[in-house]
Amino acid sequence: MSQEQTFGFLRTCMDKRFVAATRVAFERASGLSETGYWHESYAGGSAVPPVSGIGEEYAAAHGARVFGWQAHINNCGGQPGASDEEIASHLDSVIATKLKQYPNARHFRILASEQGIDIREVTP
Numbered sequence: 001m002s003q004e005q006t007f008g009f010l011r012t013c014m015d016k017r018f019v020a021a022t023r024v025a026f027e028r029a030s031g032l033s034e035t036g037y038w039h040e041s042y043a044g045g046s047a048v049p050p051v052s053g054i055g056e057e058y059a060a061a062h063g064a065r066v067f068g069w070q071a072h073i074n075n076c077g078g079q080p081g082a083s084d085e086e087i088a089s090h091l092d093s094v095i096a097t098k099l100k101q102y103p104n105a106r107h108f109r110i111l112a113s114e115q116g117i118d119i120r121e122v123t124p
Contacts, residue, residue, distance in 0.1 A: 007036055007059065007063040007065070008038070008059075008064055008066035009039075010040070011068070011069055011070065012070040012112075013041065013043065013044055013047075013076060014045075018072045018117070022068075022110055024117075029121065030068065037064065038055065038064065040055040044078025045091075046070055046071050046095070047090035047094060065105045065106065066106045067098060069109060069110065071090070071111060073087050073113045074113050074114045088111060095109055099124045107121065107122050
């Protein structure tokens with residue numbers, strides 16, 4: 001009897017300062033390999049509503065049960081004029097929605113900054 005493989009989904013901001021470190025932190029925290037999850041990246045990351053949910057919906061339909069939701073502070077080009085506090089608040093609001101949307105999954109809040117990656121698992 002084979003066990004179903006668990007996959008993940010990571011959404012990040014496309015800012016090149018933080019993508020690689022975020023991926024490493026997500027892999028360590030989640031236990032997923034570098035090829036064990038889908039990664040979607042765009043300006044603003046998880047702190048802004050996606051133009052489309054196709055990526056996360058595809059991943060969820062194909063075994064994603066671990067989700068990483070990342071945004072960064074220190075001047076996000078995808079959220080011009082937003083303060084660090086506003087960006088963190090936007091990220092938390094989106095994560096609250098995702099917890100409801102995917103209640104049986106593990107979720108990680110990832111806030112990147114020039115000081116490093118703050119990652120923690122969140123529950124409803």
